[in-house]
Amino acid sequence: MKGRVLIVDDDLALAEMLGIVLRGEGLDVVHVADGSAAVGAFRDHKPDLILLDVMLPGLDGIQVCRRIRAESGVPIVMLTARTDTVDIVVGLESGADDYVVKPFKPAELIARVRARLRRGEEAEPERLEIGDLAIDVAGHSVTRDGKQIPLTPLEFDLLVALARKPWQVYTREVLLEQVWGYRHAGDTRLVNVHVQRLRSKIEHDPEDPKIVVTVRGVGYKAGPGG
């Protein structure tokens, strides 16, 4: 695995340990301990992935996540000590792609990192259409009437997964496997939150979605658009 990971965590022991594990996987590691330094470090080092602790001195993880998300779609994996629904949902809504709950095993972390770095390696030239959106899979762009809609890589993957087989209903579990790379059960809230984020960017009326449609009790599918 190649790439650069920015670790934002105030716990030096854990940060060092994370560094050891990630370097063991062949990744480049940069560390900052302070939330307020995180955005600057992101701009300086242009990491391929950010591991972000939620509880940080200076600026907390949620705010850091929002600021970075405002200027980049870089994959962000949150490290959280809380399993409370609200904390996780707030974290995801601030723009995190995925999260791992402390304490985690190295293998679990590496799987999450790998899943987020895996993408964008080789993409066949492919063009998809869903509703009034045109998707260029290789070029990672979604356009409506020639105007580009900025999506994070994860949102893009989610849209492509749905658009490849329009009318097929995807359960949240299948989407977790295809988009997030969970081989076993994952947290279906990941799907819910990211579908909401995706809708807010691509739907004409996010309250009445036409492109990503909910199938109650089952999951989601790509609609005819409109």
Add this chain to the structure above:
Amino acid sequence: MRRLLRGLLAPWRRSLQLRVVASTVLLGILAISLLGAYLFQKVADGLTEDRIGYAEREAAVLAARAQTAFDQTDATGDISEFNNFASGAIVALAPPANDTSRYVVFLRSQDNTNAVRLDTVLTGGLRTSPVPVAMREAISSDVGRQQRMVIDLDRSELVGEPSANWARARIPAVIVGQQIQVPTAGPYDLYFIYPLDREQATMDLIRRLFLIGGLLLVTLVGGIAWLVTRQVVNPVRRAAGVAERLAAGHLNERMSARGADDLALLGTSFNGMADHLQSQIRQLEDLSRVQQVFVSDVSHELRTPLTTIRMAADLIHEGRGEFSPALGRSAELLNTELDRFEALLADLLEISRFDAGAAALELDRVDLGALAERVVQAAAPLADKRGSTVTVDVAPGGVFADADARRVERIVRNLLVNAIEHGEGLPVTIRVAANSTAAAIAVHDLGVGLRPGEASLVFNRFWRADPARARTTGGTGLGLAISLEDARLHDGWLQAWGEAGRGSVFRLTLPRVAGEPIGESPLPLAPEPTDVDATTRLRPVRLTETR
């Protein structure tokens, strides 16, 4: 009929006001009726007495006049002439033809044995004598005294008088009689009958007035009762409304308490109670919040170093091949015990979250059959290790319920892992079924089972079937306690059945629609005896089929 009665009784039970007004009106009717009847009787008696006195005086005068007429006559020679004279004298006592206020009856006395007989005279169109025998006897036995009596006079058969002349044909009448001495013919009875027409009319009027007055009075009393109870009931109703809103969680609701009367006192005490409750609840909420924050902090503070330890232990564990045997084994122990520690910490935090009331449901429509299959798949490695086969039996058509998939999955996982671990390698069955109100998942194993009384203990925290037994299984001792809390959060049931040697059944029942009552679980808790026998008999066959 019974339904009608219940329909009438329901508002009766519900409304204090209705009860008070109804009882007041009923009691009012009773009191006014008794009083009215008494007064009416008094008035009637007085009127009759008056009439009797008048009748007695008039009768005495008229009788004296008749006696004088008879005494002075000399027409006693010829019987028919004397008869004519007697009739004339008696008819003269009667009022003019169109006056019906008095009838005269002239009768031969009962004890008259004289040979000379005069005709009976009846005036006013009377056909027969209405004089009762008792009166005639009384006159004969007490000669010279006036007798009186009130009789029921039937005027329907009067000669020449259409009955329509009277308001009623039958009427009470005062009858006054005495004996007069007729020369040569001996003693004769002379009766004067006074119908109480006027008195009756007066009584009718009074009765009507009494009825109207009584009705008005009862209505008035009912109205007053209604107004008075309203004054009491309305504040009580308001208090009930405020209490309801308080109970619904609007802790700032208060009653208005103005004035210094009993109702103001009620309002004041009520508000005092509400204040007290509110402060208690606030205090509890604060405690709960402190607890939650504490749990959350502990969680964070413990988890971060534990993560570092975990990762370090993992690295050490991976490299254990390079260590001496003692170090290598230590690395293994470190790893497994860290697993246990982590599980215990996670469960403890979960339990304290329930205790703090911080656990919340995330409801969705969940396919329980698919969920059970997922759990079975995830538990397959453990089942393989123990040699148990797990079968899932989902009712046709699938089973859906409003539930928190994560929590239900955790419950089923706990139950299945328990069943496999205590199932002694025998088959485990998961049944999923639903009825109109509830959905259920039952996990049935054929292992050691439960001893009597243990079915209620298994959900206790850190409870072990046999404290002396080595803790071979990896559970934290909190799994079932958490499952029970998860089930309660859904307003569901989690129940256990077990018999030593026959295995055990753990059944989760959830309402199909969140918030609706369950009613009855769609699956039996205890298996049918034949069920177990059949399963036991099938066991070897099933094993050969699956292997």
